[in-house]
Amino acid sequence: MDRRTFLKGGAALAAAPALASVAGLSPAWAAAQDPANIRNWHPDMRYRPHGLTGVGVSALGFGMLRLPMLEDRKTVDEAKTIPMLRHAIDHGLNYVDTGYVYLGGQSEAVTGKALADGYRDRVWLTSKSPWWIMERPEDFHKFFDESRRRLNSDVIDFYHIHMIMHRGWKDKVVPYRLGEKMQDLKAQGKIRFAGFSFHDGVPLFKRVVDAAPWDFCLIQQNYLDTEHEAGLVGLNYAAANGMGVSIMEPLRNGFLVKPPARVQAELDKAPHRRHPVEWAFDYLWNKPEVSVVVSGMSSMDNVRDNLAYAGRSAPGMLDAEERAVIGRAARAYRAAPGAIPCTGCYNCIPCPQNVAIGYLFNMVYNQYKADGDKARAHRLVNYSMSPVQRGDKPGACNDCGLCLPKCPQGIDIPAELKRIRQELEL
Known part of the structure; x- marks a missing residue:
């Protein structure tokens, strides 16, 4: 059964939308239901507070990475992409997520281009600063200004240090004082x-959260990754510190669009499909700790x-x-x-040989x-796993x-790394 057939049969679930469900939650939740407080409010979208920023964001954010491409598989199909984003905005989406390195700058x-003609003022725009291609501290401002020119926007609403990991934190973020530079911006x-x-x-x-007065973070989370990377502990820790929490990889790089038969069999046992x-x-x-799902x-x-799902x-x-x-x-x-009992806690890294242990075990x-x-x-290793x-x-x-x-x-x-190398022929 395809996605659209499921949507047609969703009347019972659609009957449960939402405003009453925020009763008993924080004042920020109440504010996020007031159209007067929402940028680009639409009656068919649901909105959530982005931590203590005071901003109400659409439940669904548009991630500008996996875009339609032309036949060469290298060039973004703008004729398809721009109408897609504008359609989402016209139906209440107000959070658009991109990054300096996405699709070689094409994103x-x-x-x-999509946010021209008045669309920029209807959304909260995000982008990201990539530490791994910085050769000197001044590159931070260089990349930021390039992002603004590409986006045709003097202001970037939500700006990230992109993809913080142990090497980046130790070698670039701290010595280049990127957190301080963010606060200066x-x-x-x-x-x-x-x-x-x-x-x-x-x-x-936790160390990163405690290091600066951050407004928000973007973490990977889905029902398989409750312990992987920041996990549920990180989600709750950030929210407890007043941060908005944006979620990436809700579908685990597409894996959960069509999950394995053993997983689907359990989902099929639900009383409401x-x-x-x-x-x-x-x-x-x-x-409630989740602000926006990108x-x-x-x-x-x-x-x-996805707009229909977000609307209920x-x-x-x-x-x-x-x-x-x-x-x-999930169980x-x-x-x-044959699965390795790895939770993706990453206690095993940094590895002296720089092996991506947790990622190879849990995600690959x-x-x-x-x-x-x-x-x-092979794609997850050869195209999604930069050694840097x-x-x-x-x-x-x-x-x-x-x-x-550890x-x-x-x-x-x-021993398990040897098994992976042999079985996957890496």
Whole structure:
């Protein structure tokens, strides 16, 4: 059954939208329901507070990375992308997420074109500063000004330090004083809010949160990744510190659009059927700590479907049985034969040989054991795993064993890296 068929059958779920569901939550939630407080308010969209920023954001954000491409697979199809983004904005979406490095700069450029003709004033615009291509501290301002030119906007509303990890934090963010530079931009009115996106473990996440007066963060979260990277602990820690929390990878790089049969079988046991995409979104929107779920959309059908899902979202929208269904689906994924019992806590990094241990275990190999898709596993390693950012391939391991006492699961990490290398032919 396709996504649109599921939408047509969603009347029972659509009957539960939302304004009453915010009763008992914070005053910020009440403010986020007042059309007078919302940029680009639309009656069919639901809005949520972005932490203590005072901003109400649409439940769904438009991630400008996985855009439709021309036949060369290298060039953004602007004729498709611009109408998609404008359609989303016309139906109440007000959060647009891009980055300096996305699609080689094409993402910011097409975003700027799409936000012409008055659309810029209807949205909260985000972008990101990439530490890994900075060669000197001055590059921070160089990249920021390039982003503004591409976006055709003097002000970037939500500006991130992109993809903070242990190497970036130690080698660039701290010595280049990027946190202070962000606060300077905010004081000058060039950005409205300062934050960061994150791909590491909970200890570093807490250290980063505590290091500066951040307004928001962007973390990976979905119903399979409750412990991976910042996880639920990080989500709650940021929210408790008053930060808005934006969510990336709600569909785990597309994996949850069509989950493995063992996962789908558990979802199918729910009394009220949902498309797998809606299950993934609803898991997140159920949590009041989540401000906005950023989703990459590559077709107009994706946009329309996701807008419909967002339009019936609310904190606390899942009942006990529905939450149990999601829990059983996640357990079924983790129980795939041959899966490594890795939670993605990242205690094993940094690795002296720079091996991307947690990412290889949790995001590459365990997904492969669940769905058998070796081509997807190769893409995740060869195209999504920069050695500068996440780390190196399993063959870089030299059996030093320093990771072994760090693993709370007691995994024989060098042996498992050899298994991954052999089985996936990496």
